[in-house]
Amino acid sequence: MKKPTIRIGYGYDVHQLKEGYDLWLGGIKIDHEKGAVGHSDADVIIHVICDAILGAANMRDIGYHFPDTDPKYKGIDSKKLLDEVMTLIRNKHYEVGNIDxxxxxxxxxxxxFIPKMVAVLSEVMDVAEEDISIKATTTEKLGFVGTEQGIAAHAVALIYRVEKTKGGG
Known part of the structure; x- marks a missing residue:
């Protein structure tokens, strides 16, 4: 039996919020009195997208490919990580169907800021803007998100295998 050509992956990420750090979300810098703490630029939206895509392709997670123990990723722009994730899955003949x-x-x-985030992510991923959905919610002042100690994100990604064509492709 032929394996399905469509796969789904899920990502979840959390970052602590502190004064004195920049807040990067969806590839753009947002002015806020607190920013996300992390080894890279701590862009929680890009991190969950990476994890969802990698998970769908059965390629582990962002920490496996870009460990926070490696100094070359210190302060890195997460858009570069997302670009590399897209290269990784395309090398396995996958494309992104959609991201939520x-x-x-x-x-x-x-x-x-969501339209700009979608535009930036679309360009980095070379995926149509209509295939990237970003929504935002509060936790009604409950938990670490509600008390503004941290920020979290969830994502699902649908990917599909691109069939090789005769003569190379």
């Missing part, structure tokens, strides 16, 4: 992200943050309100 839910950002959990009490503040800042990110809805005004």
């Amino acid at each position: 992200v839910t950002l959990c943050a009490q503040r800042p309100k990110v809805n005004p």
Whole structure:
């Protein structure tokens, strides 16, 4: 029996929020009094997208490919990590069908920034904007997100295998 050519993956990530750090979300810098703490730029949206795509391709996770113990990733722009993830899956003959992200943050309100995030991610991934969905929610002031100690995100990714064509492809 032939394996299915469509696969789904899920990603979840959390970062602590602290004053004195930049807040990068979906590949753009957002002005806020707190930023996300991490080894890279701590872009929680890009990190969950990477994990969802890698998971769908059965290629482990972002920490496996870009360990926080490696100094070359210190402060790295997460868009570079996402670009590399796209290369990894394309080398296995996969393409992204769609991405769906839910950002959990009490503040800042990110809805005004979502179109720009989608545009940036579309360019990095070489995927149509209509295939990237980003939503935002609060936790009604409950938990570490509600008390603004951290930020979290969830994502699912659908990928599909691109069939090789005769004569190379």
